Amino acid sequence: MGKTFARPEAMSQQVTHYCPGCTHGVIHRLVAEVIDELGIRGRTVGIAPVGCAVLAYNYFTFDFQEAAHGRAPAMATGIKRVRPDLMVFTYQGDGDLASIGMGEIIHAANRGEKFTTIFVNNAVYGMTGGQMAPTTMPGQRTTTSPFGRNTDDVGMPIKVAELLAALQTPGYIVRQAVLKPKHIVKAKKAIKQAFQYQLEGKCYSLVEIVSTCPTNWGLTPVEAIKWAEQNMLPYYKLGEYKTPEDE
Amino acid sequence: MQNEVQFAGFGGQGIMLIGKILAHAAMEEGYEVSWVPSYGPEMRGGTAYCTVVISDQPIGSPVIKNPRHLVAMNRPSLEKFSPAVQAGGTLFINGSLIPVGSGRDDVDELNVPVVEIAKELGNVKTANIIALAAFVARSGIVSMDALKASVKEEFSQKPKLIPLNMKAIEAGIEAAKKR
Amino acid sequence: MAKVLMKGNEAIAEAAIRSGCLNYFAYPITPQSEVAEYLVRRMPEVGGVFLQGESEVAVSYMIFGASAAGARVFTTSSSPGISLMSEGISYMAGAQCPAVIVNIMRGGPGLGGILPSQADYFQATKSMGHGDFRLLVLAPASVQEAVEMMMDAFPLAEKYRNPVMILGDGLIGQMMEPVEFPEGLKKEPLNNDAWATSGMDTRKSNQRNLVKSLFLDPEALNNNNLTLKAKYDKMKQEEVRFEDYNTDAPYKVLIVSYGTMSRVCRTAIDTMKSQGVEVGMVRPQSLFPFPEDRVREAADVPHCSVVASIEMSMGQMVEDIERSVQGKKPVKWFGKCGGDVPTPEEVVDFVHTLL
Structure with a gap:
């Protein structure tokens, strides 16, 4: 009998630097499993963001580039345009993608660049120490919103999946989570579908993943999952926002 | 030996184009050439000008304070640029739009109503080619054969326009003689 | 080949193609937009890549990505646009990625003007962006020389794995002069060598490649900077013109x-x-x-x-x-x-x- 649970070939042996209870590890694994299942490791290039996943390249075993804050979609565009046969994905957090990189992500999606974005939304800047992100929930306390996010002052959290789905260019835009096992199964399915569309040269694809940050939220990992379910899921509703089959 | 021609007029009069045609003709005759435009917002409806430098030596400064010749297609250009023309140069004036002369007696002034002539030919757009041909005929800056070849080359993508422009050249040559 | 009369900007565009660079990303800005206007028609004829990016910032990363993937790539801009690109240029220098960047300078500071200037001398030669890095900077004085420098720039960028800048003033871009190109089109294969992220399938070894400018370990960062310095010292020895x-x-x-x-x-x-x-x-x-x-x-x-x-x-x-x-x-x-x-x-x- 073979192994039923093993390290994906696309994932390295290295122990991650992520905090206890962080969901990046789960999401990395889902990406690695999908790359193994599609047999594309030898033709994949990942792009690491700036943020907690800045060192993501240490945890995968295929070619990687490291971008500046928010610029991963522009780099992916450059790679994909000169080598359309490569499978390219950006792995970005919410500060990276939804704040400083908003221009790059909207235009890459709108051009219908044939790469995939894994967008990890945990409602906070992680690596820089828990500052407010464009996705921070109303009233949520962070180091730069110590009295809670004041939406009169800084507006409402940005719903990236909905925003990108509003573009007229065809794409695959979906939001899933990694809070519970059933979420994880659906998240993997979405990631695989996103890569599948890229393999077919069909469209741009983005999988937003509602995630947690126990360290910067000041909660235990279990509390963090509960907080995300209670506060984020009602606002960041899960599901497919756009498929290339849509009219 | 170096010659410089400044072409000046309103944006839309085909100023840049006739400068380019002259530069191309001179290049084909084996000269060194530089075509230096004015560019930017002033091109959109305002004054447009370009300078063509023609030399038998590698060209130094492409920026010319006192050109040898001037082709003025509107009055502001004549007033602005004619004082700078070198003594002994040719000064072409578009008589259709400029009711005055340069007032200089040390240049060879040539006044041609190019718009009226172009209308007679049936296409007012040929006014710039008539002006160029008249100027070249008077100044002798390049040969007429080279000029015709350059015009044909310029319109090679629109061959239907070539016979009309050849007529314009002949009309320009004729107009240069009349004075 | 016979001489042709060409605007500097168009000649620069054609020179890139003749030197086998078939990948161009750019954002419009006066006085160099003719490069893009020329290449949008010319690139499809030679099977090349043309893309107008959403900003100069994005463009600097498009060329970074393309270069890191092993392609010959270039961009053109003018002073304010080059400032925006300086971010990506610093990353490229840090990650040792070759590219050619043309700056057809206009007056500054700020929006300045659109007419010819050489106001970006300091920026180009000393302070292109944050961090310890240099560009190899070539300054043409005629359209023909712009063509020749473009053709040299790509091999130089690859020799040093460093961005090379062609620094021209507005007149170099806007002037028309006779130019001669070498015959034919040089096809440069994509680079699948030891360092480019071309996909593991493109190389024999099972080694994966990583292109990055991040070195959190102080010794590693110092070593990277020493590597860069050695390249700049070598430029001083070998590339003075x-x-x-x-x-x-x-x-x-x-x-x-x-x-x-x-x-x-x-x-x-x-x-x-x-x-x-x-x-x-x-x-x-x-x-x-x-x-x-x-x-x-x-x-x-x-x-x-x-x-x-x-x-x-x-x-x-x-x-x-x-x-x-x-x-x-x-x-x-x-x-x-x-x-x-x-x-x-x-x-x-x-x-x-x-x-």
Whole structure:
């Protein structure tokens, strides 16, 4: 009998630097499993963001580039345009993608660049120490919103999946989570579908993943999952926002 | 030996184009050439000008304070640029739009109503080619054969326009003689 | 091949294609938009890539990504746009990615103007972005030289795995002059060598490649900077380019000038020669590395009493000249940078104030 649970070939042996209870590890694994299942490791290039996943390249075993804050979609565009046969994905957090990189992500999606974005939304800047992100929930306390996010002052959290789905260019835009096992199964399915569309040269694809940050939220990992379910899921509703089959 | 021609007029009069045609003709005759435009917002409806430098030596400064010749297609250009023309140069004036002369007696002034002539030919757009041909005929800056070849080359993508422009050249040559 | 009459911007575009660079990303800005307008038609004819990015910032990363994936790639812009690209250029230098960047300079600071200028000398030669890095900077003085420098720039960028900048003023881009291209189209294969992220399938070893400028370990970062420094030192040894004018004459004044400005000076030198005044010129063709040795030698002759930096900027080149001359002769400055290119007559007048 073979192994039923093993390290994906696309994932390295290295122990991650992520905090206890962080969901990046789960999401990395889902990406690695999908790359193994599609047999594309030898033709994949990942792009690491700036943020907690800045060192993501240490945890995968295929070619990687490291971008500046928010610029991963522009780099992916450059790679994909000169080598359309490569499978390219950006792995970005919410500060990276939804704040400083908003221009790059909207235009890459709108051009219908044939790469995939894994967008990890945990409602906070992680690596820089828990500052407010464009996705921070109303009233949520962070180091730069110590009295809670004041939406009169800084507006409402940005719903990236909905925003990108509003573009007229065809794409695959979906939001899933990694809070519970059933979420994880659906998240993997979405990631695989996103890569599948890229393999077919069909469209741009983005999988937003509602995630947690126990360290910067000041909660235990279990509390963090509960907080995300209670506060984020009602606002960041899960599901497919756009498929290339849509009219 | 170096010659410089400044072409000046309103944006839309085909100023840049006739400068380019002259530069191309001179290049084909084996000269060194530089075509230096004015560019930017002033091109959109305002004054447009370009300078063509023609030399038998590698060209130094492409920026010319006192050109040898001037082709003025509107009055502001004549007033602005004619004082700078070198003594002994040719000064072409578009008589259709400029009711005055340069007032200089040390240049060879040539006044041609190019718009009226172009209308007679049936296409007012040929006014710039008539002006160029008249100027070249008077100044002798390049040969007429080279000029015709350059015009044909310029319109090679629109061959239907070539016979009309050849007529314009002949009309320009004729107009240069009349004075 | 026969000479063709071409605008500098279009000639630069064609030169890139002739040197096998079939990948271009850019954002429009006066006075260099003709490059994009030319290539949007030309690239499809040669099976190349053309993309108008959403900003110069994005473009700098498009060329970074393409270069890191092993492609020959270039972009063009003008001063304010180059400032925006400086972010990505720093990352490229740090990650050792080759690319060619053309700056057709306009006046600044800020929005400045759109007319010719050399106001980005400091930026190009000393301070292109954050961190310890340099660009190899070539400065053409004619459309033909712009073509030749473009054709050299790609192999140089690859030799050093470092961005190379072609620094031209607005006139180099806007002027039409006869140019000659080498025959035919050189096809450059994509680079699948030891470092590019071309996908593991493109190489024999099972090694994965990583392109990055992040070195959190201080020793590793220091080593990366030492690697870069060694490259810049090698550039200083091997890539210095300059041209002399009238330096066999017993000149009293030595002009140092580059780009279009140097041509204005050439005419001024001819004029003064006919009046019995001898003036020599060293024209740097590479601004980094600066031709320090040649400028020092040319200044350090008995008949030369003063060195003049003549530039379309407010004395930015003076520092490099002073560094080269090492106090042996005084260094004076003349220039303008509002967009009016100084005329030969103005240069003559200035030189007379030095005599």
